[in-house]
Amino acid sequence: MSSIILDTDIGSDIDDAFALALAIAVVKPITRVLAVTTVSGEVELRAKIARVLLALSNAGQVPVYAGASEPLETGKFVWFGTEGDGVLCESDVLMDPIRGFEDVVKLVSRKSDLEVIALGPLTNIARLLEFVPSRSFERITIMGGYLGDATVNGAAIPRCFDYNISADPIASLKVFRSGVPIQLVTLDQAVKTYITNPDLDKLEARGTRFHRSIVNAARQWRILLAAIWSGFGLTLPSYVAAFLHDPLAVACALDLGYCDFDSMWLRLNIDNDEVAIHKSTPFSRGSVKVCCSVAVDAARFNSFFVESLIGMHAS
Structure with a gap:
């Protein structure tokens, strides 16, 4: 079994916390999760959020490391200022310091199954x-x-919503050209997955601090997400409490069968400090072969996600 590194910008957008929760719920044994690493902005605060959620879900033995706070060269990270709201309490005091990137390197250098x-x-x-x-x-x-038409309730989603790859263009090029096999869970498929307000009510009914925390954070995030959409002239559908982009990526990494994939040749270009991804051919200079999501069984995944979190043992 492979050793998993979960790299996350956990904070305001609730789908990172949801993804961490899903990993805790389905990865057996949990020791397969070698590390959680945080990226972007106040990475130590993000690490604290992850450590608190891990502890509340009886997975406190999973180590958390603070990574890069800034892009490699160009690019820009987003900081909303609400990171940790709904999750962290004043009483959340970490008993030992958060480890940094050098410790991650030491940890993974001994592995060959990452x-x-x-x-x-x-x-x-x-x-x-x-x-x-x-x-x-x-x-x-x-x-x-972003490889196809990404639409929600008939509205086209702007390409700038594909934040993860464009936030640090140089890093993205290095990763795609590294020769490591890449599986891409694309925005045009991920936007089909979401959690509803009745689903949040079911999670909250579990009554644990863990479940209450992620529900509170999700409800706060929806307010901010609706404002972001409004800024682009879009209306967030009332039935969407939060999207499940990152949990879907976790499910795909664990090969749980909710997405279909095809191998494609892609070419990445940097344009105005953003990365544009285009379908290409093996003969095009700079093209890389990537396994890309082409379909998702959204209804089945949405149900699986909610039931997985309801069934979690947490405090």
Whole structure:
């Protein structure tokens, strides 16, 4: 079994916390999760959020590391200012300091079976590849990419919503050109997955602090998400409490069968500090072969996700 690194910009957008929860619920044994690493902005705060959620879900033995706070060269990370709201309490005091990137390198340098699940900008992964041979990685599953028409309730989703790959263009190019097999869970498929308000009510009814925390954070995120959509002239559908982009990436990394994939040749270009991904051919300079999502059984995945979190043992 592969050793999993979950790389995340956990904070305001609830789908990172949801993804962490799903990994805890379905990865057996949990020790397969070698590390959780955080990226973007105040990475130590993000690490604290992850550690608190892990502890509340009886998975506190999973180590958490603070990674890159800034992009490699160009690019821009987003910081909403609400990171941790709904999850962290004043009484959440960490008993030992949060470890940094150097400790991650030491940890993974002894491994040759790494499965990376990248849920945020690819900066940490690009940095790891500078120190750890590409042969140590079995696969990198990335939540990102915009290859088809991404629509929600008939409305077209702007390409700039594909944040993870464009946030650090240089890092993205390094990862895609590393030679490590890449599985891309694309935005045009991921936007079909979501959780509803009745689903949140079911989670809240579990009554644990863990479940209450992620529900509170999800409800706060929806307010912010609706404002973001409004800024682009879009209306967030009332039935969407939150999208499940990152949990879907976790499910795909674990090969749980909710997405169909095809191998494609892709070409990545940097344009105005953003990464544009185009379908290509093996004869086009700079093209890389990537396993891309082409379909998702959204209804079945949505149900699986909710039932998995309801069934979690947490405090």
